[in-house]
Amino acid sequence: MAETQTGESVVGLKDDAVAALLVAESSEQLEAWRVEFLGRKGRLTTVLRGLGSLDIEQRKVAGAAANHLRVELETLFEERQQQAISTRAPAGSIDVTLPGRKSSLGGLHPSTQMIREITQAFNEMGFQTIEGPEIELERYNFDLLNIPAGHPARDKWDTIWVDSESRGDMLLRTHTSPMQARVMETSDPPVRVVVPGKCYRYESTDATHEWHFNQVEGLAVDEGITFADLKGTLYEFARRIFGASRKVRFRCDYFPFVEPGVDMSIDWNGNWIEILGAGMVHPKVLEGVGYDSSKYTGFAFGMGPERVSMLRNDINDIRHFFANDLRFLTQF
Numbered sequence: 406m407a408e409t410q411t412g413e414s415v416v417g418l419k420d421d422a423v424a425a426l427l428v429a430e431s432s433e434q435l436e437a438w439r440v441e442f443l444g445r446k447g448r449l450t451t452v453l454r455g456l457g458s459l460d461i462e463q464r465k466v467a468g469a470a471a472n473h474l475r476v477e478l479e480t481l482f483e484e485r486q487q488q489a490i491s492t493r494a495p496a497g498s499i500d501v502t503l504p505g506r507k508s509s510l511g512g513l514h515p516s517t518q519m520i521r522e523i524t525q526a527f528n529e530m531g532f533q534t535i536e537g538p539e540i541e542l543e544r545y546n547f548d549l550l551n552i553p554a555g556h557p558a559r560d561k562w563d564t565i566w567v568d569s570e571s572r573g574d575m576l577l578r579t580h581t582s583p584m585q586a587r588v589m590e591t592s593d594p595p596v597r598v599v600v601p602g603k604c605y606r607y608e609s610t611d612a613t614h615e616w617h618f619n620q621v622e623g624l625a626v627d628e629g630i631t632f633a634d635l636k637g638t639l640y641e642f643a644r645r646i647f648g649a650s651r652k653v654r655f656r657c658d659y660f661p662f663v664e665p666g667v668d669m670s671i672d673w674n675g676n677w678i679e680i681l682g683a684g685m686v687h688p689k690v691l692e693g694v695g696y697d698s699s700k701y702t703g704f705a706f707g708m709g710p711e712r713v714s715m716l717r718n719d720i721n722d723i724r725h726f727f728a729n730d731l732r733f734l735t736q737f
């Protein structure tokens with residue numbers, strides 16, 4: 406094989422150049438390769454310069470081989486350069502000198518956290534957690550709760566109706582109370598359940614009202630259940646969530662599906678904030694689902710977990726819960 410005065414063969418040079426090019430990745434390494442093999446003082450140029458000392462026949466052969474190698478190496482170099490650019494991240498997009506950062510993990514929504522805490526408190530008192538449909542029938546949301554069409558109490562729950570072509574009696578539930586009837590329809594006493602879930606009302610919002618919010622319903626039905634059981638259970642709930650020293654107030658309230666009815670408020674810096682409505686299940690509701698109201702009695706309650714969370718965490722506006730602002734959400 407043609408060998409120049411420098412003693413370097415064109416074939417040996419090619420092998421070295423190709424092997425070195427394959428491991429060159431960064432732009433600095435590629436440039437160093439170019440200088441070493443194709444540069445003005447590079448190895449190939451040196452070979453070409455050395456051709457002058459050969460005799461004419463040798464010069465012809467070695468010159469052709471060296472020129473051929475130059476073209477070959479230039480092509481390989483360009484290809485390798487393109488390859489490196491396409492696999493490399495855009496300039497400036499990654500600073501490899503930066504220290505690693507922890508990837509941020511998602512978390513449970515504050516409402517979900519509160520719902521879990523509330524349902525757990527009741528689970529420990531023997532209540533089972535179940536869930537129900539958010540799109541509800543008028544029959545369960547109103548009729549079976551002793552709120553027939555035309556009853557003024559319907560005005561209390563401004564309803565978002567579902568525009569259905571097949572039937573006009575579907576709505577977004579205004580409270581979780583429809584699950585009272587659904588549970589009793591499908592199971593015999595004793596019943597002890599809590600039902601968390603979303604509710605919707607067609608009403609304007611303010612610091613303590615959202616148009617969609619959560620409730621946790623509670624229902625206990627058995628022989629011999631009294632109002633004392635209702636109060637004892639709710640006091641115990643308040644003790645677990647707010648601590649023993651927090652002031653609690655019961656007042657008379659009206660809900661067509663309980664008799665008597667109450668609401669429960671919690672002290673918040675000298676103000677009373679209502680967190681739930683409750684009462685003894687109305688005999689008409691028990692009869693409506695086929696229970697014998699002379700044998701069974703029960704109590705029910707419905708509370709707003711966002712309100713409970715506001716009281717617990719000193720949150721001054723319920724609208725923060727659904728504004729999707731991470732500055733708020735990540736504080737929990």
Ligand code: FA5
Pocket residue numbers: 579580581582606613614615616617618619620660663666679680681682683684705706707708709710711712723
């Ligand atoms: C009811 O919804 C009844 N179903 C509660 C009930 C159940 C009474 C069982 C008797 C027996 P009320 O509309 O007051 O009642 O709502 C109950 C709780 O839900 C309120 O105390 C409050 O904590 C929460 N709540 C009601 N409306 C809103 C609202 N717009 N935004 C946020 N929370 C609300």
